């Protein structure tokens with residue numbers, strides 16, 4: 001049975017003078033969170049021990065490093081300008097305004113990879129896919145799949161924990177118009193590479209959108225690389241599988257290009273693959 005989640009790191013422990021996206025999934029508040037619903041993440045939790053704890057420590061160190069990065073002048077300027085200006089609806093909030101580390105279970109068997117933080121979403125809250133409509137969609141789906149302890153991800157400290165899943169992105173700083181340059185992508189992707197290496201129980205990587213698919217396919221050595229499409233599966237060396245999904249962007253969800261059943265089906269398949277069930 002899936003136990004109470006011990007939580008992953010939830011944002012950096014990096015000393016912050018602004019927002020503090022720490023603590024929500026750090027285990028100590030497990031009782032308050034309640035239990036993640038039974039089932040799908042079970043394999044991920046079974047036998048979780050020293051390795052996973054070591055992974056969590058290394059992930060926390062990596063998170064600190066990510067949160068301190070200033071390697072891309074254009075993105076640093078943008079993320080900080082957005083954080084300083086703020087959106088009227090969030091005028092009373094202090095934005096994170098830094099690179100955003102991944103979030104979730106260090107023993108995850110399923111890793112979900114997006115493009116980059118949203119300017120007023122993760123760039124505000126400091127937790128990946130948190131604080132915008134895309135995140136609302138994604139975490140609700142993770143909850144329906146039994147991989148999240150609650151159906152929403154509002155802010156660090158909201159009690160959310162993932163079990164068997166980890167959410168991250170190719171680029172860690174919010175890019176103007178959601179478009180990082182190839183140079184910015186290449187500069188940032190080593191963070192994803194290191195994260196994937198530390199998530200050593202991961203069997204399935206869900207690529208949310210074509211940008212993520214391209215990066216993940218390169219990182220995992222997918223050859224030949226099938227054309228991106230919703231539900232496409234691409235085997236990778238070492239027994240991993242990349243599963244493609246349309247990105248839960250408003251553009252896709254408002255137009256019906258991506259529906260809840262479509263996202264649910266991808267997660268159900270990811271769970272099946274993570275359990276070792278192949279066609």
Ligand code: SF4
Pocket residue numbers: 066069070071072073075076099171172173184187188
């Ligand atoms: S995008 Fe990545 S490499 Fe560039 S500043 Fe942000 S964290 Fe650093």
